[in-house]
Amino acid sequence: MSPRQRALATSNGQPLAADRLGVRKTYKLYIGGAFPRTESGRSYEITGARGGALANACRGTRKDIRDAVRAARKALPDWASKTAYNRSQILYRIAELMEGRRDQFIGEVMAAEGVGRQRATRLVNAAIDRWVWYAGWADKYSQLMGTVNPVAGSYFNFSVPEPTGVVGVIAPEGSSLLGLVSRLAPVVVSGNCAVVLASESRPLPAVTLTEVLATSDVPGGVVNLITGLRRELVTHLAGHMDVNALDAYGLDPAVATAVEETAAENVKRLVRPPAGGADSVDWLSSEAQSPYLIGEFTETKTVWHPIGS
Amino acid sequence: MCLGAIIGRVTVTRKPKKPETLPAPxxxxxxxxxxxxxYAAAPESTDHVAIRPEYGLFIGNEFRPSRPRDTFDVMNPATEEHLARVARASKADVNRAVVAARAAHDNVWSRLPGSERAKYLYRIARIMQERSREFAVVETMNSGKPIKESRDVDVPLAAAHFFYYAGWADKLDYAFPGRTPRSLGVAAQIIPWNFPLLMLAWKIAPALAAGNTVVLKPASTTPLTAYLFADVVRQADLPPGVVNIITGPGEIGMELVRHPDVNKVAFTGSTAVGKMLARAVAGSRKKVTLELGxxxxxxxxxxxxxxxxxxxxxxxxxxxxxxxxxxxxxxxxxxxxxxxxxxxxxxxxxxxxxxxxxxxxxxxxxxxxxxxxxxxxxxxxxxxxxxxxxxxxxxxxxxxxxxxxxxxxxxxxxxxxxxxxxxxxxxxxxxxxxxxxxxxxxxxxxxxxxxxxxxxxxxxxxxxxxxxxxxxxxxxNTFNRFDPTSPFGGYKESGYGREGGIHGLGAYLDLSADGANGR
Known part of the structure; x- marks a missing residue:
C-alpha cells in the first residue's frame, strides 16, 4: 500500500476505491450499553498482522473493569429472567446484524489476522453461524441438563441449570472474531452477563462486534468489552469479588497458574486454557461449539417439595 | 437431658431449675x-462392635503402618474415652497410596467392563446393608451424632449411594449425549467429620462407577467408619488399590491434592480450606469438585x-x-x-x-x-x-x-x-x-x-x-432431605460441581472429548 493509499484508508486497513480521505472510526470500550473511552484517557496503537498502523485502541484500566462488572451485575436480573425464547431471538438477531456487516468484518479480520479474503470470509461466516447455533440452544440446553430426580420418598424433586452470574471472558488472542464469539455466545445464551477482555493485539473486530450488539436488542450491560494490555487487566478481572466465573480459555497458559490462584479468592468457577493455548484450536471445527460449554457457566439448582394432600 | 423449663429466657450460664407447669399439648x-x-435410658448395644486397638493405612487392600511408624488417638466425643489409634500418614505414604491407585486404575479397574464394576458396587451396597447396625454404632461412637440419625439416615443413605451409582457403571454411554465418557484416573478425596460414612459414599461410589480409583482421607477425628468400610472392600473382593484410605493431618490432605499423579480432587469441608485447595491445583489439569460452607x-x-x-x-x-x-x-x-x-x-x-x-x-x-x-x-x-x-x-x-x-x-x-x-x-x-x-x-x-x-x-x-x-x-415445605439421585452443591463461595445424580457422575468423567473444554 502506498503512503497515499494508506492515508486514504479507513481503519480496517482497506483502501477505498475513490480518492477520498476515509473517515476513520474511534475504537472505544463498551460498558453498560454505552461506548466510553477508557477513564484513563490512554490508548495504544494497533498494528495490522502485515504491518502498518490500523487504529488506536483504548488501554483500559482496573477502574474500567470495575465499571464493566457493575454494569454486568446490574443487567443480570433482567437478562437472566427473560424467557429462553426471547434470549434465543436476541442471539439470532445478532447473527442477522452481523450478516449485514459481513464485508466490514471480513476486512477487519483480514487486517487484524493477516489472512486472505477467502479465509477471512470463512471465519466471519462461521462466527455468524455460531450465533445462530447457540441461539437455538437457549430454550433447549436446560432440557438436556435438567432432570427430574426419582428420590426414594414422597417428594417431587427436580434440577435445573441456571446462569452462574457475572462471567469474565478472556478472549483468545489470535482469533480476533470467531474465537471471541465461540467463547462469548455460550456464556450469554443461558442468561449470564459478560465482561470480556478483547484480544490485546487484535481488538478491532471485537469492538465492531460490540456495535452490532448495541443495535441487536441485547440489553446494555449484558456484554461489556474492555481493550488494553493483558498484564494490566487480567489479574483485576480474575480477582474481582463480584465476578462469579472466569473463562480463561484464551489466557496464555504460562500465566494460568497465577490467574487461577487469584480467582480462587472467591471460589470462581474457572475454565482453564487448553494445554497448547487457545491459538492451537481450530475454531472452524464443529468441536469448537458445544452445549457442555453452556453448562460450564451454569449452576444446577435442585428443588424439593413434599407430595401429599 | 433436656427435661426442663419450656418458655423463658435462659442464659448460657444459668443453672438447671425445676420444670414449670405449662400449657403445652x-x-x-x-x-x-x-x-x-x-424417659428411661435406651442405650443401643455396642456388644457386636469390635473396634481394633490400632488401624494402619489401607493401601492395596492391606492395613499397613505408616512409614515412619506414627499414630494418633481417636476418641468418643460423647465420653472423651479413647477408641483407637490410627496411623498418621507421611508424605511417602501419600505417594504409596497414589501409586497403588494409579496401578489399579491403569491395569485393572478402568479396563473392567462397566457391568463388572457395577456388580462390585452392588456387592458393597449389600454388605453395608448387612452390616448396617455395626456401621451405625461405630459412626455414633466416633462422631457423637445420635444413633437414630446414624441408623436411619447416614448408613442407609450411604448404602443407597453405592446402589444408585452401581447402576451407572455400565450405562455411561447413555448419560452424556455426544460425548465418549472416560475415567479421569486417580481421585483424591478429602471428607469432613460431620457425616463420615455418608461423605465417603458420596465420594467413592460415583468415582468407582466412572472407572476411577481413589485415595480417600477421612477427617482426623472420624476415621473409624472409613476403616470399617475398608473391611467391606476386603469382603467384596475389590481388586487391590481401587480404594485406598489414609489418615493424617490437613497437611497430608494437601500433599495428596498436590500429588502430580492425581487427576481429580473432590473436597467437602470449610470454604477457607476449599480456597486453599483451589489455589493448590491452580495451573494443573486436575478436575475439581468443592462442597464448602x-x-x-x-x-x-x-x-x-x-x-x-x-x-x-x-x-x-x-x-x-x-x-x-x-x-x-x-x-x-x-x-x-x-x-x-x-x-x-x-x-x-x-x-x-x-x-x-x-x-x-x-x-x-x-x-x-x-x-x-x-x-x-x-x-x-x-x-x-x-x-x-x-x-x-x-x-x-x-x-x-x-x-x-x-x-x-x-x-x-x-x-x-x-x-x-x-x-x-x-x-x-x-x-x-x-x-x-x-x-x-x-x-x-x-x-x-x-x-x-x-x-x-x-x-x-x-x-x-x-x-x-x-x-x-x-x-x-421441607428441609434437609438427601437422596443419591438428587444433585447437591452450592452457588458462590459454597463451592462448585455437584454430587449426586447424573450431575455427580459427570464430575468424575472426562467429557472433554471434543476438545472444546475441560476443567
Missing part, C-alpha cells in the same frame, strides 16, 4: 399436668403450615447438632407470625433431648471435638456481645463429653457475626421480613449459596422464591 412430650415425660436461609411466610414449619426449622438447624453445611442457620420469619412462631419454636426446642448419642431417644448428641465446641461457644458469645438475645432450654448436659445446648438468638441483625459466619453448631439466628422481596434480598446477602428453605402454602410464591434463591438446593 401432649404431643410435645408433656403429660396432662404439663410435666415432661421422664453455607449459611442457609429458612424463610417462613405467614401462610405456612406452622406446625410443619416448626418441625422443619428444628430439623433444619438441630439435625446432627447443626454440624451440617446446609443447615438452616438463618431463620427468616414474616413479621405477622413472628410471636406465635417464636413461642412454638421455643417450646419445641425445650423438648429436644440432648445427651448420650447412643441413646435411642436422643435428639441432639455430642459436638464432634473440643475445638469445634470452643468455636461454637466463641460465636455464641459474639452474638451476646453484639446485642442479640439468647434463648436456651434449661437442660442438664452430661458431665463429660463435648455438648452444647440447642440455642436460638432473636433480635439478630444482618451484620451480626452469628448472621454472617457459619457456626456449624446447634445455633439458630432468627430474623424477620415483611415482603417476599425483602426476604429474597436478605437471604441472598451472604457469600455462601448452598441451600435454602421456603415455607408457604402458595404454589406460585414457592416458585418465585425458588427461582430467586442463589442456592444449589432449595427445600420447599
Amino acid at each position: 401432649a404431643s410435645w412430650g408433656m403429660t396432662a399436668r404439663g410435666i415432661p415425660w421422664e 453455607g449459611k442457609a436461609a429458612n424463610i417462613v411466610f405467614d401462610d405456612a403450615p406452622l406446625d410443619q414449619a416448626i418441625e422443619g426449622i428444628i430439623n433444619g438447624i438441630y439435625f446432627n447438632q447443626g454440624e451440617v453445611c446446609c443447615a438452616g442457620s438463618r431463620l427468616f420469619v414474616q413479621e405477622s407470625i413472628y410471636e406465635p412462631l417464636l413461642d412454638k419454636l421455643k417450646a419445641r426446642l425445650s423438648t429436644l433431648r440432648v445427651g448420650d448419642p447412643l441413646d435411642k431417644n436422643t435428639d441432639v448428641g455430642a459436638i464432634n471435638s473440643a475445638g469445634q465446641l470452643a468455636k461454637i461457644a466463641e460465636l455464641v458469645q459474639s452474638g451476646i456481645d453484639e446485642g442479640a438475645e439468647i434463648f436456651q432450654p434449661d437442660c442438664v448436659l452430661p458431665d463429660r463429653g463435648f455438648f452444647f445446648r440447642p440455642t436460638l438468638f432473636t433480635g439478630v441483625s444482618q451484620s451480626h457475626r452469628i448472621a454472617q459466619e457459619e457456626i456449624f453448631g446447634p445455633v439458630l439466628s432468627v430474623l424477620t421480613f415483611r415482603t417476599p422481596e425483602e426476604a429474597i434480598e436478605k437471604a441472598n446477602n451472604t457469600p455462601y449459596g448452598l441451600s435454602a428453605g421456603v415455607w408457604t402454602e402458595k404454589g406460585s410464591r414457592i416458585f418465585k422464591m425458588v427461582a430467586a434463591m442463589k442456592a444449589g438446593v432449595v427445600w420447599a
